Amino acid sequence: TATSQNRQDENPKDERFLVIEANIDDQTPEIYGYIMDRLFAVGALDVWLTPIIMKKNRPATKLSVLAAPNCLNKVTEIILQETTSIGMRFYPVARAMADREFIVIGLPWGDVKVKISSYQGKICNVAPEYEDCRKIAEKSGMPLKVVQQLALKEAMSVC
Template structure:
């Protein structure tokens, strides 16, 4: 992004008292751009949410840029309100209320606008570790507001004892990113490196941005596969175990007949789950089966976009799962349990209920 174009966009804010500069630096031998927002005062007071909101909403920026910037600011304020136990409108940005917060938020959104970015995908977030000094004292990394903002996002600590993710940075990335996953298939067109201020011993302190076109427009996520071979358990127990595994958060459970050493017949129990359920499911497998060991592997998964809709039949409501990709709807599947319930209550054949649900949905 051209610095002059970025400055032109930021000049549409009713905000002064700062300068923005960009310089080329080397980080561990990698050329990167270091952007600095320098406030004219060294002891600026914090600003209430209302002030920051007005600066953005009363600017001359396009409505889409203002709306996205306000969404980031609101998300940041809501996290502050939770941590400090106060209403959102009473939030006073003590740690993040300076001019550079507004410039960081609006500048990021405006830069994406200049680049014509349609979708942002992020890798898991390295929060750093150690502690950070704030207005209220010394706190562990990630800081309380940062941790609040990163709920539901895959995070890790690489062992570097620095604050690598700030509240403002967390608010920006969790608002603009559509997913957090390994690098998706794409045709690269541009690569940018942004430099941080610290010189880290462990790695280059840079943020890399890869820009390109979708090579695979399917959604992707990261899952874990847990597998174990069992040859000494009553097969009747599997029904109970499968139910328990789904209750514990399994995305899928399946059993495959197999042959073990010395030609012993066995069953391979396979479970697919997200990282947040991995420990619970592993404990459940050891508790409820006779296995003495499990295999765990991490993998990327391509998935169709899914949504649940409801159709009303004369006999009740049936949920319908719609799976689609960039070319349109790929499959339509009535919810089995809903159809089974109607079939049991009415005496209709189950296949007729499922067919009626399909016809009702397609007629809509």
């Protein structure tokens, strides 16, 4: 069936990724934005922070990175050098992804790229690009949420 073919496509051996995580209890929160930027710069696919509680009433942060296995060394190096963490753990994950293509729709104030995602040949999400909408909001003075709504409305008429 289409479903089982799809599952095969999604999980070939070479589409394995790693989640790399460190629990950090002794670092100023000020520098996480910089660390996230550096991790994206070496190829991290996603970086996120989770508030956690560690021993001795510490409101700590779990730093998580999703990356391809060939990024592990670079991610390790950044975490050990830029954070106060002296160790991290990692485990493999598979991924299931929708297919994506882009269209461009024109609004009176400029163009917006729109990501059209499909699963098993059926559109499953329509998402105007955040940065394009933000630029129009800043230029036009319109609320950003309205720019997003107008772009979505336009894209829904097209696709």
